[in-house]
Amino acid sequence: MTTQTLAEPAVLLADPRVAAVPVVDDGEPLVRLPRRLSPTREPVRRTLAERLEAAARRLPAGIGLRVVEGHRSLADQAAIVAAYTADLQVLHPEADxxxxxxxxxxxxxxxxxxxxxxxxxxxxxxxxxxxDDLDLGTPIDATPEQSDGRCWTAADGIGPDARAHRDLMAHALGGAGLVNYPSEWWHWSYGDRYWALLTAAPHALYGPVAR
Structure with missing residues (x-):
């Protein structure tokens, strides 16, 4: 059993309040993360890169961040949405x-x-x-179905090491100004609509960007 379910209060990205947040894109460029943070040098907005560097400095010696994905194209995002929705249609044939x-x-x-x-x-x-990866309770990108809900950041059913590591991640990234998406322990953001809603910012700093 998990501590968070869809019946409990959580702001999901489908919430109309997220889409209602205005976007005033400041035109900040994408930059490649250094290899010490991302072996694949994922592209992110410049200030996000700076905040990730700050978060890494908040971690104890011997522990680091590894970013596996940053910017994603519209086409890739649409493909993930379509594939997962198709899986959900099979699991929930009654759902509209x-x-x-x-x-x-x-x-x-x-x-x-x-x-x-x-x-x-x-x-x-x-x-x-x-x-080497530390224990965070589930693999990155484990769906709610695959993980039996343990992908939720506050989920029960994970070991004490995984809980401590999630708390450490929250201390470092939250302290650097990022916000977590509560159903994905691995997903953190800055400057987007979700961040703006949770932090009461007047608008999002970043809108869709092509590369």
Whole structure:
């Protein structure tokens, strides 16, 4: 049993309040993360890159961040939404389009509000001094179905090491000004509509960007 379910209060990316947040894009460019943060040098907005560097400095010696995904194209985002929605249609044949949109948004953002598409989000984990993954309770990108809900950041059913590592991640990233998406422990963002809603900012800093 998990501590968070769809019946409990949580702002999902399908919530109309997210789409209602205005966007005033400041035109900040995408930059490549350094290899010490991302072996694949994922592209993100410049200030997000700076805040990830600050978050890494908040971690204890011997523990680091590893970013596995940053900016995502509109086409890639649409493909993920379509594939996961198709899986959900099989699991929930009674669900209408509106319900499927909510269910899908636990794992992948609707295209029009997607933080990754804005270069404003990262998927990441913690690693040890050798670069090996620490225990965070589930793999990155484990769906709610695959993980039995343990992908929720505050979920029960994970071990004490995983809980401590999630708390450490929250301390470092939250302290650097990022916000977490509660159904994905690995997803953190800055400057997007979701961030603006949670922090009461007057508008999002970043909208969709092509590269």
């Amino acid at each position: 389009a509106a319900r499927l949109r909510v269910l899908s948004s636990r794992f992948v953002a609707p295209l029009e509000v997607a933080p990754h598409v804005a270069g404003a989000a990262v998927d990441l984990t913690l690693v040890d001094a050798c670069g």
